[in-house]
Every structure is written in C-alpha cells, then in structure tokens.
Amino acid sequence: MRLSRFALVTTKETPADAEVVSHKLMLRAGMIRKLGAGLYSWLPIGLRVLYRVEAIIREEMDRAGANEIRMPGVIPAELWQESGRWQKYGPELLRFKDRHDRDFVLGPTHEEVVTDLIRRDIRSYKQLPVNLYQIQTKFRDEIRPRFGVMRGREFIMKDAYSFHVTQEDLDREYLNMRDTYTRIFTRIGVEFRIVRADTGAIGGKRSEEFQVLAAAGEDLLAVSDTSDYAANIEAAACLPHGTRPAATAALQAVSTPGHKTCADVATFLKLPMQKLLKLLVVHAADGGLIALALRADHELNEVKAEKHPRIASPLVMATDAEIRAAFGCQPGFLGPVGCKIPVLADHAAAVLADFTCGANQDDAHLSGTNWGRDTAEPETADLRNAVAGDPSPDGQGMLTLTRGIEVGQIFENGPIYTAALGVKVLGEDGQEFTPTAGCYGIGVTRVVAAVIEQRNDDRGILWPDAIAPFRVIICPIGMDKNADVKAAAEALHDELQQAGVDVALDDRGLRPGAMFADADLIGIPHRIVIGDRGLKNAQFEYKRRDAAEPEMIAATTAAVLEKLRA
RNA sequence: CGGGGUAUAGCACAGCUUGGUAGUGCGUCUGCUUUGGGAGCAGAAGGUCGCAGGUUCGAAUCCUGCUACCCCGACCA
Structure with a gap:
C-alpha cells in the first residue's frame, strides 16, 4: 500500500474530549472519528486493525466447530416479549416503531433471534449440538458512553450461541469456548485474565469474563495473591470470617446533630469507620421493606443483594418518605435497635461488637450496640463488595483489587431462552425435550481499544504483529x-x-x-x-x-x- | 436521571466581566529555500460566533428557551 493513496489523517494535537490513552491515540492515529455520543466511524487504518481482530476470531471460532451466520440488527418486539426481556431489559434497550406502528428493538444481543432460528430448524437431537456465531454491530443505549470505542453505544460484537441435548455437552462446549477465547486473545497478543463473573442481564448459571488488565479499565477485579482465584468484584464472594467478640460496652445514646453520613459521624465521634454500622433500606421480595446492615467502610454489592431471596429484584432503594414512614426519622440515623422491619446483616457487620449505629431518631446515634443483646440475632448474608485484604474465597491467600477491561464473556445459560421460546426437539427416546444453551461474546471494537491501553508509549501505539494495520x-x-x-x-x-x-x-x-x-x-x-x-x-x-x-x-x-x- | 461545564475557522483555544463590525497557535493552499525525528521565510484561503427568540441605534458579548457534546454522580443512611 502506498500511503500517498491511503486516506490517512494523523494529528499532533488531541481533541479535547478524549480522556484515556486509547481514545486519544485512536483519534490522533486517524483510526476513528466521532459522529455522536458513543458513535464512531472507523477510518481505513482503524478498520484494518478491526478486520485483523475479526479474522483471528473467525479462524478460531471456525476451528472450534462453530458456524458463522448473520442475524438482523432490527428485531421485532414480539420475540423480546416472548422471552420476557421486553419488560426486564431497562432503558439500555433501544425501542422504536416502524411505519405500521409495530414495535421493534435495535438488538443489544441476540439470544431471542438465534433461539427462534433453532426453534424453527432443529427437529431432532441428531442436529445437536450446534454453535452459531456472528460478528455484527450491536446497539446498547448506555447511560453514559465514554472512553471512545471502549464504551460506545454502537459497537461490534462477536456473539456465539450453542445448543445441547445434555448439561454435560454444554459443559464440554463451555470449556471448548474457554479454550478458543484463550487462543484468540493469545494470538491477538494481549495480556488477559479469566475471571469469575455475574451472569447479569443475560441470565444463567456459570459465567466467566476475559479481562484485559489495564488501569483505565472500568471493571474492578478481585484477585488472590497466592492462588489463581480471580473474580469480578460483582461476583467475588465475601465469606464469613472471624467471630464476634463479647459485648463489653453499655448501650448509650449520643447526640450527633446534623451528622448524616458515615464518614461525618466517624469524624465527629472520633471513631474508625470499621466500628460503625450503617443500615440501607431496600424493597423486600414480599413487597415490604428490608434493612441491610453493613459496616460503614463497606459497600453494598447490588448484584449480591438482588440475588438474595428476601430482597426484591431489581434492587430498589427505599425513598426518604418510605424510610420516614418506617423509622420515623431521616436516613442517616438508622440502626437495628428497635427496628420495625426485618434486618439482614452482612457477615462482616454481624461480627461487630460494641458498635455505633443510628438511633432511629433524628440527630442521634447509639454507641456500645451489640447484636443479640440490644437487638434480635440478625439473619446474615454476603451483601458487600470485597475489599483489598479480604481472604480469598478459595481459602488461599488474600485478595488484591486491580482494574480490567472486559473483552469477552462466556455463559452457561441453561434452558432459559429455549424454554421461554418453547423450543422442543425430539430425543433419542422419542420424547420431546428442551435443549440447553450457552452464549459467548467478544467485544471486537473494545478489544482494539484494550490492546492500545496495554501497549503504548509516549510516541504512540505499539501494535502486536498479529493485528497491526x-x-x-x-x-x-x-x-x-x-x-x-x-x-x-x-x-x-x-x-x-x-x-x-x-x-x-x-x-x-x-x-x-x-x-x-x-x-x-x-x-x-x-x-x-x-x-x-x-x-x-x-x-x-x-x-x-x-x-x-x-x-x-x-x-x-x-x-x-x-x-x-x- | 441528578449536579456541573462547554458550544467562536478542519483541530486546540482567546475574545464575553465593561455590547461598537472576529483573533492566536496548529493544520490547509501557493511560491522559494530546506530534507535522518513533526522545517524556515513570504503570501493566501477559510467563520450564518450551536439553533430560535428577545433587549439595544448596534449582540460572539446581555436575557429567555431549545439542542448537542463533555465531566462528576447515580451507595444514601
């Protein structure tokens, strides 16, 4: 290629709205140009890289026995209504109507469409297993697109879906895809880590993410310093540890006028945050309210909370009005003593003794509070985000936190979509059964940004040979x-x-x-x-x-x- | 969605407080000189100052509304 005939525009200066290295370099190197929030054009030099990444993915997917297809980006709403995601999926799902006033969505993922394909074409167990994939533009109406192509609204994804007669066969394919992804990212030439994940909006049981370790990453990962345990913070378990010391202090009211936040109360009372208990009020599964007790220095893990049988899903925080009705005071002064709604305590909060908490009365806290003595024994659960220094859930070593960019994720969905869409296949025994399924995604455009995040210097990008333009x-x-x-x-x-x-x-x-x-x-x-x-x-x-x-x-x-x- | 900010030449910005006919750097074009780490000199082109109203003799500048984009937050007890 002669550069004199190649449409290449590089710049010395960086446009003002670029924050992370990859975004700056992609703009400066003339790889992409922005059209609107989260919408980018790919220019020749960028497209060459994108095509190389796609080619590696295709080769490895084909080698793994998957079949490439192409589904429409625009999907009739009926399919989404049938799966129930028309209701479940939030405002990230772009919905619109055609000229006949019929509802459509711009596909953020394609479980419904493939499952429909399977429902129509797969009649016999002899046609299974099958793994169908596509490389296609997706749209998710992100709350806040940022960092260029790293969190765009329109992006290219490789999404694969496999269907199986048995769980064992799904397990086999899950590992097959795990190996395939490992080969793909190794060939691309990027350092990554496989991490346990939450199944999120897609749903299902087992799931892992492929994370590119980079400081600019939006995901927090909890990694063991001795074993190979690694998990997205959303999925990192915090096991109970330690036992509660005996109560020594007497329950005592302290005046804390206007001190509503934990940090504020800790400073005012000259107490470490670890000795403070906070109460978050959320909607309960039974329609009422439920209080979640956490140590003040810990954060609620919404994913864990949502999964708890007693907590409503999706998670809804109580409003100030609801709190006042239930507690008779404003948020900021809540505590478990005399609490009229059920209390669920995080494991770490449940082993506190002589702690300070709200008095359920404006401008007052209680010191020397003890579970069991001043309150009922609370039901406990894992509700918080892991923090650095927590013991690793596999019992080996300590957790450290690092940042990563999620470039791939593999799921065992099980039969959720096949059951929802009523997929029936005739089995060996002549009986109909519902196939079980897995799905496997790679954020193709994001991979390009992630590689740059990991490989750059003060002069520009350092492409690995495999995907260089x-x-x-x-x-x-x-x-x-x-x-x-x-x-x-x-x-x-x-x-x-x-x-x-x-x-x-x-x-x-x-x-x-x-x-x-x-x-x-x-x-x-x-x-x-x-x-x-x-x-x-x-x-x-x-x-x-x-x-x-x-x-x-x-x-x-x-x-x-x-x-x-x- | 809440809070903050920005919108002036292709890009980065100044000008706005205190209204008076729009500027700097980079880039682009022409010419000459230059040619081993983003050249020098001389000249030139390029702007409905985001959009719509209003105030005023006069608006980039003041006021109102709208739109787009960016940042922070969406854990708050």
Missing part, C-alpha cells in the same frame, strides 16, 4: 530527489508485497521527522528506512517499533524478511 513500513528519505532511494524503496515494497507481507510505503514525500512520527504514532511494528547514506554501503536501516535503537541490515528483501521472521 501494516506489519512493516518503508520510509524512503529524499525519495523525490534521489532516484536510487526511490527505486530501492519501490522494489522492496513490491517484493515484500509479493512475499505476502502487509507493507506500507510512505511515498508522501514528507520530511523524515514527520514520517517517523506518523509511523510511531500509528504503531507499525517494523520500520525500514532507506536513505542514500545507507544505500552507499548497500544497507537499509531496520527498527522494531519497541526497540530503542535502529540497526543496519543488508539492502535486500531477504534480509528484511529475515528480520520480520525473527
């Missing part, structure tokens, strides 16, 4: 003035191309500094500089993008190929 760039110096340089550069370009190497020739006639700056910014892994200086000694200059210094090599295509192979 070009593997090698030729920078001829003074090409327009020097016929030898021009001839050598063009010959090398043509010969590399014939050898199947994806090569760019910078024939734009720029000054050397500008050429080098662009090559570094765009992140091309290998660079050949051809100048009359080197040519006199029959030499090219070769530099790896990540090497400190260039080296001189013989001015032959073979010598260049040798370097590319290394």
